[in-house]
Amino acid sequence: MKKIIYTKFGGPEVLQIAEVPIPAVQETTVLIKVKAVSLNPLDWKIRNGEMKLMSGSKFPKGMGIDFSGIVEETGTAVTQYKKGDEVYGILDVFKGKALSEYIIAAEKDVAIKPRNISFEQAAAMPVVGSAALQIFKTLVSLKKGTEILINGASGGIGMFATQIAKTQGAVVTTVVGDIGVKAVKDWGADFVVNYNNEDVLKGGKQYDIVIDLSGKMPFSKAKQIMKHSSAYVHTAPGPKEIISSFFINLFSSRKYKLLMLKPSPEYLTELRGYVENGFKIVVSKVYPFQSFEKAYTEVSNGKFIGKAVITMDDLNNK
Incomplete structure:
Protein backbone atom coordinates (compact mmCIF):
# COMPACT_ATOMS: atom_id res chain seq x y z
CA MET A 1 0.00 0.00 0.00
CA LYS A 2 1.00 3.64 -0.39
CA LYS A 3 1.74 5.87 2.57
CA ILE A 4 3.13 9.40 2.96
CA ILE A 5 6.26 9.54 5.09
CA TYR A 6 9.23 11.80 5.78
CA THR A 7 12.71 10.90 7.01
CA LYS A 8 13.86 14.34 8.17
CA PHE A 9 12.30 17.54 9.44
CA GLY A 10 11.54 20.23 6.88
CA GLY A 11 8.97 21.72 4.53
CA PRO A 12 6.54 19.91 2.19
CA GLU A 13 9.47 18.90 0.01
CA VAL A 14 10.58 16.27 2.56
CA LEU A 15 7.34 14.31 2.06
CA GLN A 16 7.43 11.20 -0.10
CA ILE A 17 5.32 8.20 -1.06
CA ALA A 18 6.49 4.89 0.42
CA GLU A 19 5.32 1.38 -0.45
CA VAL A 20 4.72 -0.49 2.81
CA PRO A 21 2.82 -3.62 3.87
CA ILE A 22 -0.82 -3.34 4.92
CA PRO A 23 -0.70 -3.29 8.74
CA ALA A 24 -1.98 -6.30 10.68
CA VAL A 25 -5.03 -5.95 12.88
CA GLN A 26 -4.61 -6.60 16.60
CA GLU A 27 -7.11 -7.82 19.20
CA THR A 28 -8.62 -4.42 20.03
CA THR A 29 -7.97 -2.57 16.75
CA VAL A 30 -9.65 -2.15 13.39
CA LEU A 31 -8.16 -2.03 9.90
CA ILE A 32 -9.61 0.87 7.93
CA LYS A 33 -9.46 1.59 4.22
CA VAL A 34 -8.95 5.35 4.26
CA LYS A 35 -11.25 7.58 2.20
CA ALA A 36 -10.10 11.06 3.27
CA VAL A 37 -7.61 12.73 5.62
CA SER A 38 -7.82 16.22 7.06
CA LEU A 39 -4.98 18.77 7.01
CA ASN A 40 -4.20 20.48 10.33
CA PRO A 41 -1.61 23.08 11.40
CA LEU A 42 -0.27 20.50 13.84
CA ASP A 43 0.77 18.38 10.83
CA TRP A 44 3.30 20.89 9.56
CA LYS A 45 4.40 22.04 13.00
CA ILE A 46 5.46 18.46 13.74
CA ARG A 47 6.95 17.99 10.26
CA ASN A 48 8.93 21.24 10.61
CA GLY A 49 10.44 20.00 13.87
CA GLU A 50 8.64 22.53 16.10
CA MET A 51 7.12 19.84 18.34
CA LYS A 52 10.09 17.51 18.90
CA LEU A 53 9.51 17.40 22.64
CA MET A 54 6.12 15.76 22.09
CA SER A 55 6.58 13.98 18.76
CA GLY A 56 10.15 12.74 19.20
CA SER A 57 12.81 12.62 16.51
CA LYS A 58 12.56 9.02 15.38
CA PHE A 59 12.10 8.51 11.63
CA PRO A 60 10.37 7.67 9.38
CA LYS A 61 7.29 9.60 10.42
CA GLY A 62 3.83 9.66 8.89
CA MET A 63 1.38 12.50 8.22
CA GLY A 64 -2.25 13.04 9.11
CA ILE A 65 -4.23 12.86 12.33
CA ASP A 66 -7.96 12.68 11.52
CA PHE A 67 -9.57 10.57 8.84
CA SER A 68 -12.64 8.84 7.48
CA GLY A 69 -12.91 5.43 5.87
CA ILE A 70 -14.45 1.97 5.74
CA VAL A 71 -13.75 -0.87 8.16
CA GLU A 72 -11.94 -3.72 6.40
CA GLU A 73 -11.21 -6.02 9.33
CA THR A 74 -11.69 -6.09 13.10
CA GLY A 75 -9.74 -7.59 15.98
CA THR A 76 -11.22 -10.49 17.91
CA ALA A 77 -12.13 -8.29 20.90
CA VAL A 78 -13.76 -5.52 18.84
CA THR A 79 -17.52 -5.38 19.42
CA GLN A 80 -18.67 -2.00 18.08
CA TYR A 81 -17.68 -2.31 14.42
CA LYS A 82 -17.86 -4.76 11.55
CA LYS A 83 -16.49 -4.98 8.02
CA GLY A 84 -18.13 -2.37 5.79
CA ASP A 85 -18.94 0.16 8.51
CA GLU A 86 -18.33 3.77 7.49
CA VAL A 87 -16.31 5.44 10.25
CA TYR A 88 -14.29 8.51 11.13
CA GLY A 89 -11.74 9.08 13.85
CA ILE A 90 -8.50 10.46 15.18
CA LEU A 91 -5.06 8.91 15.63
CA ASP A 92 -2.36 9.84 18.13
CA VAL A 93 -2.09 13.62 17.89
CA PHE A 94 1.73 13.63 17.75
CA LYS A 95 2.33 10.43 15.77
CA GLY A 96 -0.42 10.62 13.15
CA LYS A 97 0.14 8.37 10.10
CA ALA A 98 -3.41 8.64 8.75
CA LEU A 99 -2.29 9.64 5.25
CA SER A 100 -2.11 6.08 3.99
CA GLU A 101 -4.26 3.66 1.98
CA TYR A 102 -4.93 1.61 5.11
CA ILE A 103 -4.52 2.39 8.80
CA ILE A 104 -4.87 0.61 12.11
CA ALA A 105 -6.89 2.42 14.76
CA ALA A 106 -7.93 1.51 18.28
CA GLU A 107 -11.63 0.77 18.62
CA LYS A 108 -12.01 3.71 21.01
CA ASP A 109 -10.52 6.16 18.51
CA VAL A 110 -13.19 5.75 15.83
CA ALA A 111 -16.93 6.36 15.61
CA ILE A 112 -19.65 5.71 13.04
CA LYS A 113 -19.58 8.42 10.37
CA PRO A 114 -22.53 10.83 10.41
CA ARG A 115 -24.95 9.47 7.82
CA ASN A 116 -25.79 12.83 6.25
CA ILE A 117 -22.32 14.03 5.19
CA SER A 118 -19.53 12.95 2.82
CA PHE A 119 -16.32 11.16 3.73
CA GLU A 120 -14.48 14.40 3.05
CA GLN A 121 -16.64 16.29 5.53
CA ALA A 122 -16.32 13.53 8.12
CA ALA A 123 -12.52 13.59 7.90
CA ALA A 124 -12.63 17.34 8.58
CA MET A 125 -14.39 16.94 11.92
CA PRO A 126 -12.35 15.13 14.61
CA VAL A 127 -9.43 17.46 15.42
CA LEU A 259 -5.78 24.40 24.83
CA MET A 260 -3.78 21.16 24.93
CA LEU A 261 -5.80 18.86 22.70
CA LYS A 262 -6.80 15.58 24.34
CA PRO A 263 -9.16 13.65 22.05
CA SER A 264 -11.98 11.67 23.60
CA PRO A 265 -14.30 8.96 22.24
CA GLU A 266 -17.20 10.92 23.73
CA TYR A 267 -16.27 13.93 21.62
CA LEU A 268 -16.59 11.92 18.38
CA THR A 269 -20.03 10.69 19.41
CA GLU A 270 -21.16 14.18 20.43
CA LEU A 271 -19.89 15.67 17.17
CA ARG A 272 -21.83 13.10 15.16
CA GLY A 273 -24.98 14.12 17.01
CA TYR A 274 -24.41 17.79 16.26
CA VAL A 275 -23.80 17.13 12.56
CA GLU A 276 -26.79 14.81 12.17
CA ASN A 277 -28.88 17.61 13.69
CA GLY A 278 -27.78 20.21 11.19
CA PHE A 279 -24.29 21.53 11.96
CA LYS A 280 -22.67 22.82 8.78
CA ILE A 281 -19.30 21.31 7.77
CA VAL A 282 -17.46 23.30 5.11
CA VAL A 283 -14.63 21.65 3.18
CA SER A 284 -13.41 24.31 0.78
CA LYS A 285 -10.37 22.51 -0.60
CA VAL A 286 -10.10 18.85 -1.65
CA TYR A 287 -6.84 17.46 -2.99
CA PRO A 288 -6.16 14.05 -4.56
CA PHE A 289 -3.63 11.84 -2.78
CA GLN A 290 -0.99 12.33 -5.47
CA SER A 291 -1.09 16.11 -4.84
CA PHE A 292 -0.04 15.78 -1.19
CA GLU A 293 2.91 18.16 -1.53
CA LYS A 294 0.78 20.82 -3.21
CA ALA A 295 -1.88 20.37 -0.53
CA TYR A 296 0.48 20.96 2.38
CA THR A 297 2.15 23.87 0.59
CA GLU A 298 -1.07 25.70 -0.22
CA VAL A 299 -2.98 25.03 2.98
CA SER A 300 -0.17 26.06 5.30
CA ASN A 301 0.16 29.36 3.40
CA GLY A 302 -3.36 30.12 2.30
CA LYS A 303 -6.59 31.61 3.55
CA PHE A 304 -9.58 29.34 3.13
CA ILE A 305 -12.93 28.65 4.78
CA GLY A 306 -13.50 25.69 7.07
CA LYS A 307 -11.20 22.78 6.33
CA ALA A 308 -9.07 21.21 3.60
CA VAL A 309 -8.74 17.46 3.05
CA ILE A 310 -6.84 14.97 0.96
CA THR A 311 -9.03 12.33 -0.66
CA MET A 312 -7.86 8.82 -1.47
CA ASP A 313 -10.23 8.40 -4.43
CA ASP A 314 -7.41 8.43 -6.99
CA LEU A 315 -5.99 5.35 -5.21
CA ASN A 316 -9.27 3.65 -4.24
CA ASN A 317 -10.55 3.75 -7.82
CA LYS A 318 -7.52 2.04 -9.33
Missing part, protein backbone atom coordinates in the same frame (compact mmCIF):
# COMPACT_ATOMS: atom_id res chain seq x y z
CA VAL A 128 -11.17 20.81 15.11
CA GLY A 129 -14.47 19.58 16.52
CA SER A 130 -12.75 17.97 19.49
CA ALA A 131 -10.76 21.16 20.07
CA ALA A 132 -13.93 23.26 20.15
CA LEU A 133 -15.68 20.84 22.49
CA GLN A 134 -12.66 20.71 24.79
CA ILE A 135 -12.55 24.51 25.02
CA PHE A 136 -16.15 24.69 26.21
CA LYS A 137 -16.06 21.59 28.42
CA THR A 138 -12.74 22.07 30.20
CA LEU A 139 -11.49 25.66 29.80
CA VAL A 140 -14.47 28.03 29.87
CA SER A 141 -18.15 27.84 30.77
CA LEU A 142 -20.96 28.87 28.47
CA LYS A 143 -24.46 29.85 29.45
CA LYS A 144 -27.26 31.82 27.89
CA GLY A 145 -26.11 35.36 27.22
CA THR A 146 -22.37 34.73 27.53
CA GLU A 147 -20.56 37.27 25.36
CA ILE A 148 -17.89 35.47 23.35
CA LEU A 149 -15.44 36.77 20.75
CA ILE A 150 -13.87 34.32 18.31
CA ASN A 151 -10.91 35.87 16.49
CA GLY A 152 -10.09 34.14 13.20
CA ALA A 153 -13.40 32.28 13.20
CA SER A 154 -13.58 31.16 9.56
CA GLY A 155 -11.29 28.12 9.96
CA GLY A 156 -12.01 24.66 11.29
CA ILE A 157 -12.11 25.30 15.04
CA GLY A 158 -14.08 28.49 14.48
CA MET A 159 -16.60 26.58 12.38
CA PHE A 160 -17.42 24.30 15.31
CA ALA A 161 -16.88 26.81 18.12
CA THR A 162 -19.35 29.27 16.59
CA GLN A 163 -22.05 26.65 16.13
CA ILE A 164 -21.52 24.99 19.53
CA ALA A 165 -21.57 28.34 21.34
CA LYS A 166 -24.88 29.20 19.68
CA THR A 167 -26.45 25.93 20.86
CA GLN A 168 -25.58 27.01 24.42
CA GLY A 169 -27.26 30.39 24.03
CA ALA A 170 -24.07 32.47 23.85
CA VAL A 171 -23.90 35.77 22.01
CA VAL A 172 -21.15 35.23 19.44
CA THR A 173 -19.02 37.89 17.77
CA THR A 174 -16.63 36.64 15.08
CA VAL A 175 -13.63 38.39 13.54
CA VAL A 176 -12.88 37.38 9.95
CA GLY A 177 -11.66 38.73 6.62
CA ASP A 178 -13.71 39.38 3.50
CA ILE A 179 -13.95 35.73 2.45
CA GLY A 180 -15.14 34.59 5.86
CA VAL A 181 -18.10 36.90 6.37
CA LYS A 182 -20.74 34.76 4.66
CA ALA A 183 -19.54 31.53 6.29
CA VAL A 184 -19.67 32.76 9.90
CA LYS A 185 -23.13 34.22 9.28
CA ASP A 186 -24.21 30.80 7.99
CA TRP A 187 -22.79 29.24 11.17
CA GLY A 188 -24.95 31.52 13.29
CA ALA A 189 -22.67 34.35 14.42
CA ASP A 190 -24.63 37.21 15.99
CA PHE A 191 -22.09 39.87 15.06
CA VAL A 192 -19.36 39.84 12.40
CA VAL A 193 -16.32 42.10 12.48
CA ASN A 194 -14.45 42.30 9.16
CA TYR A 195 -10.89 43.10 10.16
CA ASN A 196 -10.32 44.78 6.80
CA ASN A 197 -12.85 47.46 7.72
CA GLU A 198 -12.71 47.78 11.50
CA ASP A 199 -10.56 47.04 14.55
CA VAL A 200 -12.40 44.94 17.11
CA LEU A 201 -10.05 46.27 19.81
CA LYS A 202 -11.48 49.75 19.23
CA GLY A 203 -15.12 48.74 19.09
CA GLY A 204 -15.84 49.59 22.71
CA LYS A 205 -17.40 46.20 23.48
CA GLN A 206 -16.15 43.84 26.19
CA TYR A 207 -16.44 40.07 26.33
CA ASP A 208 -16.70 37.23 28.85
CA ILE A 209 -14.58 34.96 26.65
CA VAL A 210 -12.03 35.73 23.93
CA ILE A 211 -10.77 32.84 21.79
CA ASP A 212 -7.86 33.61 19.49
CA LEU A 213 -7.66 31.18 16.57
CA SER A 214 -5.51 33.36 14.33
CA GLY A 215 -2.42 33.73 16.50
CA LYS A 216 -2.69 37.49 15.96
CA MET A 217 -4.43 38.59 19.15
CA PRO A 218 -2.16 37.85 22.12
CA PHE A 219 -3.46 38.18 25.68
CA SER A 220 -1.72 41.54 26.01
CA LYS A 221 -4.06 42.93 23.34
CA ALA A 222 -7.13 40.87 24.12
CA LYS A 223 -7.33 42.07 27.72
CA GLN A 224 -8.36 45.49 26.38
CA ILE A 225 -11.73 44.02 25.42
CA MET A 226 -12.14 41.52 28.26
CA LYS A 227 -14.52 42.05 31.17
CA HIS A 228 -13.11 42.21 34.69
CA SER A 229 -13.76 38.48 35.30
CA SER A 230 -13.25 36.79 31.95
CA ALA A 231 -11.14 34.26 30.09
CA TYR A 232 -8.80 34.27 27.10
CA VAL A 233 -8.12 31.02 25.21
CA HIS A 234 -4.91 30.34 23.28
CA THR A 235 -5.27 27.34 20.97
CA ALA A 236 -1.66 26.78 19.89
CA PRO A 237 0.49 27.41 22.98
CA GLY A 238 4.24 27.05 23.10
CA PRO A 239 6.64 27.28 26.04
CA LYS A 240 6.36 31.08 26.09
CA GLU A 241 2.56 30.99 26.47
CA ILE A 242 2.72 28.28 29.12
CA ILE A 243 5.03 30.38 31.28
CA SER A 244 3.12 33.61 30.67
CA SER A 245 -0.23 32.05 31.52
CA PHE A 246 1.06 30.71 34.83
CA PHE A 247 2.06 34.13 36.12
CA ILE A 248 -0.94 35.96 34.66
CA ASN A 249 -3.36 33.53 36.31
CA LEU A 250 -1.71 34.10 39.69
CA PHE A 251 -2.46 37.80 39.75
CA SER A 252 -5.23 38.62 37.26
CA SER A 253 -9.01 38.12 37.27
CA ARG A 254 -8.75 37.86 33.48
CA LYS A 255 -7.67 34.25 33.09
CA TYR A 256 -5.32 32.91 30.42
CA LYS A 257 -6.41 29.42 29.29
CA LEU A 258 -4.37 27.08 27.10
